[in-house]
Amino acid sequence: MPIFGTALLALCTVLGVALGEILGAVLHVKANVGGVGLAMLLLLAARQALARRGWLRPGLRLGIEFWAFLYIPIVVAMAAQQNVRAALSGGPMVLIAGLGAVTLCFALVALLGRLMKERADD
Amino acid sequence: MTEIWTRIASDQALILGFVAVGAIMGAAQLLSRGLTRGRIHGSAIAILGALALAWLGGELTGGKKGLADVPGLAGLTLLGGAMLRDFAIVATAFEVDTAEARKAGWAGVIALALGTLVPFVLGVGVAWGFGYRDAVSLTTLGAGTVTYIVGPVTGAALGASSPVIALSIATGVFKAVLVMTATPFVARFIGLDNPRSAMLFGGLMGTVSGVSGGLAATDERLVPYGALTATFHTGIGCLVCPSVLFLAVRALM
Known part of the structure; x- marks a missing residue:
């Protein structure tokens, strides 16, 4: 049944976010540390456990995959509610810092990606 | 009616x-x-x-x-x-190839470290260039260049002035918007076409909204890999910016 998939996804999300909050409190940080990443790891662990028992039925998968398909529309909704006006009106300092950081990090993606490829080829 | x-x-x-x-x-x-x-x-x-x-x-x-x-x-x-964004991101993990994710693990950690340090140093440098000289404002503006959550969290922790906090948020939001819009156009040139480079990308860019939007616009199969590393970015930024990096900036002043 799809609801079991959605419920499992919800359980993993809530547990992961809670772990992220606890990690933040332990580290004295006013933010969630990796909650979504931890939730993703929990869901992957759950997938393996279910697959081993043969419980990974199409119905259950549908309850999770439906939300994965809704991901892009959700991102579009997220983009539609950004404060774009404020981001563009922050003046030259905001523009220079933002552009500089993004350009440098794009270059680092290319550089590290190439280094990793060379290591893998060795 | x-x-x-x-x-x-x-x-x-x-x-x-x-x-x-x-x-x-x-x-x-x-x-x-x-x-x-x-x-x-x-x-x-x-x-x-x-x-x-x-x-x-x-x-x-x-x-x-x-x-x-x-x-x-x-x-x-x-x-x-x-809430729904994170729920849907977690759902995309269901299709993740765990072997691929494990292979890029160590590189993800390096990407996270660089992704915090490089924008921070750049943000502090630009703020210096615009005449800011006190360690609290410099650190807050540097933190805003990491993500728009790290900026205000750091500013609040250090007691920065409200215009400085507002500027740090604006920088972070601009960065997120820029990552969302530019990624599909530069993806080909930076080799962003496989799970491993997506994990690097997530760690370096950080902003979850920017990374998830940018990857969704490029190739949706890469989204979970980028999100996996990006999600640790804000937490790490909030950890090191008001502490280690603030002390470093103050020592240099």
Whole structure:
């Protein structure tokens, strides 16, 4: 049944976010540390456990995959509610810092990606 | 008539949000096929269009929530809010190839470290260039260049002034918007076409909204890999900016 998939996804999300909050409190940080990443790891662990028992039925998968398909529309909704006006009106300092950081990090993606490829080829 | 509309606008907010997003994505799909013959991804056009509409919404209403401030479209805040966004990101992990993710593990850690340090140093440098000289403002503005959450969290922890905190948020939001819009266009040049480079990308760019939007517009199969590392970025930034990096900036002053 799809609801079991959605419920499992919800359980993993809530547990992961809670772990992220606890990690933040332990580290004295006013933010969630990796909650979504931890939730993703929990869901992957759950997938393996279910697959081993043969419980990974199409119905259950549908309850999770439906939300994965809704991901892009959700991102579009997220983009539609950004404060774009404020981001563009922050003046030259905001523009220079933002552009500089993004350009440098794009270059680092290319550089590290190439280094990793060379290591893998060795 | 107006009474019925106001009631529907408030009672059916989320449902109207689905209609609005469906319309944006439908129009984007048509533009992608008609104008670019599918060369620019429909989702990339949809995200760009949504950002343009968010700007228009801000201009029309003077509000802070883009298109969601337009009457009848308030449901976008729920549909595109952090709760459903994180829920859907976790769902994408279901298709992750665990062997690939493990292979890029160590590189993800390096990417996270560089992704915090490089924007921070750059942000501090630019703020210095604009005449800021006190360690608290410099650290807050540097932190804003990491992500728009790290900036205000750091500023609040250090007691920065409110205009400085506002600037740090603006820098972070601009960075997120820039990552969302530029990624599909530069993806080919930086080799962003496999799970491993997506994990590097997530760790370096950090901003979850920027990374998830940028990867969605490039190739949706890469989203979970980028999100996996990006999600640790804000937490690490909030950890090191008000502590180690602040002490380093103060020592240099």
